[in-house]
Amino acid sequence: MPGIVIVGVQWGDEGKGKATDLLGERTDWVVKFNGGNNAGHTVVIGDEKYALHLLPSGILSPGVNPVIGNGVVIDLEVLFAELDALSARGIDVSKLRVSANAHIITQYHRTLDKVTERFLGKRQIGTTGRGIGPAYADKINRVGIRVQDLFDESILRQKVEGALEQKNHLLVKVFNRRGITCDEIVEDLLSYAERLRPMVCDTGLLLNKALDAGEVVVFEGGQATMLDIDHGTYPFVTSSSATAGGAATGSGVGPGRLDRIVGIVKAYTTRVGSGPFPTELFDEQGDWLRAAGFEFGTTTGRPRRVGWYDAPITRYATRINGITDLVLTKLDILTGLEKIPVCVAYDVNGERFDEVPVNQSDFHHATPILEHYAGWSEDISSARTFEDLPQTAQDYVLALEEMSGTRISVIGVGPGRDQVIVRHDLI
Ligand code: IMP
Numbered sequence: 001m002p003g004i005v006i007v008g009v010q011w012g013d014e015g016k017g018k019a020t021d022l023l024g025e026r027t028d029w030v031v032k033f034n035g036g037n038n039a040g041h042t043v044v045i046g047d048e049k050y051a052l053h054l055l056p057s058g059i060l061s062p063g064v065n066p067v068i069g070n071g072v073v074i075d076l077e078v079l080f081a082e083l084d085a086l087s088a089r090g091i092d093v094s095k096l097r098v099s100a101n102a103h104i105i106t107q108y109h110r111t112l113d114k115v116t117e118r119f120l121g122k123r124q125i126g127t128t129g130r131g132i133g134p135a136y137a138d139k140i141n142r143v144g145i146r147v148q149d150l151f152d153e154s155i156l157r158q159k160v161e162g163a164l165e166q167k168n169h170l171l172v173k174v175f176n177r178r179g180i181t182c183d184e185i186v187e188d189l190l191s192y193a194e195r196l197r198p199m200v201c202d203t204g205l206l207l208n209k210a211l212d213a214g215e216v217v218v219f220e221g222g223q224a225t226m227l228d229i230d231h232g233t234y235p236f237v238t239s240s241s242a243t244a245g246g247a248a249t250g251s252g253v254g255p256g257r258l259d260r261i262v263g264i265v266k267a268y269t270t271r272v273g274s275g276p277f278p279t280e281l282f283d284e285q286g287d288w289l290r291a292a293g294f295e296f297g298t299t300t301g302r303p304r305r306v307g308w309y310d311a312p313i314t315r316y317a318t319r320i321n322g323i324t325d326l327v328l329t330k331l332d333i334l335t336g337l338e339k340i341p342v343c344v345a346y347d348v349n350g351e352r353f354d355e356v357p358v359n360q361s362d363f364h365h366a367t368p369i370l371e372h373y374a375g376w377s378e379d380i381s382s383a384r385t386f387e388d389l390p391q392t393a394q395d396y397v398l399a400l401e402e403m404s405g406t407r408i409s410v411i412g413v414g415p416g417r418d419q420v421i422v423r424h425d426l427i
Contacts, residue, residue, distance in 0.1 A: 002211055008242065009226075009318075010270070010317075013266075013295075013298075014265055018410065019426065022327075025063065026427050029066075032055075032067070032220055032222065034221060034242055037054040039222040040053050044415065054068075058220070060091060066096050067096075067207065069207075070251065072250070073102070074147065076192040080195065098147060099200075100148040104145045104147065108185065110130065112131070113130065116133075126272065128300055147200055160189075161182045221246065223240070224242055225313075226313060262326075263317055263325070271304065278368045310343040312353075325424065327410040332413045335380060337375040342371050342403075346368060349365060352369065373396045381419060407423075408423065
């Protein structure tokens with residue numbers, strides 16, 4: 001079973017590292033297929049802590065070939081800053097391969113991201129401000145700059161000129177900003193070209209050959225199902241395909257080659273930025289959950305919004321992605337609660353919805369219908385089998401499994417790499 005996709009079930013920050021760690025030594029390739037440096041994951045190896053935003057986590061494992069696929073948007077300054085920081089700490093980054101078709105985030109994308117958000121006022125998305133949305137907009141508008149354009153200066157110049165034509169009108173006349181010159185962008189991009197060149201190739205071909213040879217390829221999704229451009233809480237979403245379908249389009253590997261779809265879900269829910277969040281807590285319980293779970297953004301440091309587990313969302317994600325296995329993370333954070341509330345359905349103006357409502361206004365007005373499960377007070381961080389868990393914790397997990405429509409194969413009981421209970425192997 002060599003093609004394994006890892007996706008977030010909720011609004012991101014579910015702890016995908018748990019799954020990549022578990023696949024660890026058996027992984028030959030790790031592919032990032034969507035998003036850019038809006039992601040953020042902290043990987044702890046021994047005493048060392050690494051914060052990655054753009055690079056796939058596989059870059060830290062000596063035996064793994066890391067790949068940035070065509071579905072990614074790349075900020076070259078961030079790419080090389082991350083590579084340099086890792087090299088300085090003795091990590092070999094020479095195996096990284098980058099798709100010739102991946103799109104580039106430039107200065108005008110970053111600027112537009114920030115000014116657009118400011119102009120949206122109350123309606124703002126709460127983006128990470130990294131230029132992600134504007135770079136994907138250019139891709140869809142067919143005025144994007146791709147990695148391969150960096151190796152032909154005259155093509156690059158034509159494309160940047162074309163892209164800037166409308167943007168400068170917008171920046172100067174609508175947003176009251178200074179115009180951006182083609183020269184400054186081209187000069188900046190070309191300054192990275194020679195360093196980038198040896199990494200660039202047809203990554204789709206590379207990955208298909210790896211699969212042909214029976215190697216294990218892990219497709220690491222950025223963000224999560226509810227932030228997906230098609231299936232998330234639009235418009236409060238990111239601009240890429242964060243669901244399993246994106247693993248195929250964002251890497252050049254056919255959907256039939258994706259053998260297992262692993263969904264990562266936290267034992268409660270968090271979200272960054274604006275948008276609906278039915279189980280959100282605004283009281284002291286929320287403050288407690290945020291502090292207990294260390295729920296502050298890796299990329300932005302923003303305190304995350306927190307709430308209880310939302311079963312219809314997991315069921316929705318299971319359907320949309322075709323999830324075969326769930327990894328339930330951070331179960332230990334709930335230790336000490338007398339009763340654990342779980343959202344089993346929604347109430348929308350007096351009507352019960354058992355599934356995520358398709359209508360945006362309904363989801364905005366949804367309040368959770370909660371069921372309460374008995375909690376536990378024992379420390380579960382050293383549990384390594386399901387039976388090591390207190391009966392009430394087992395019951396909580398089994399109830400979530402029953403409601404989610406797929407099996408919970410792995411349970412995280414602490415931040416360490418080994419703090420997991422494996423009920424079914426992921427590979
Ligand atoms: P953008 O991806 O910067 O355009 O932001 C769009 C929305 O996605 C905002 O609500 C962000 O907070 C959210 N977002 C983007 N990346 C992540 C992530 O890695 N974890 C959680 N939320 C994210």
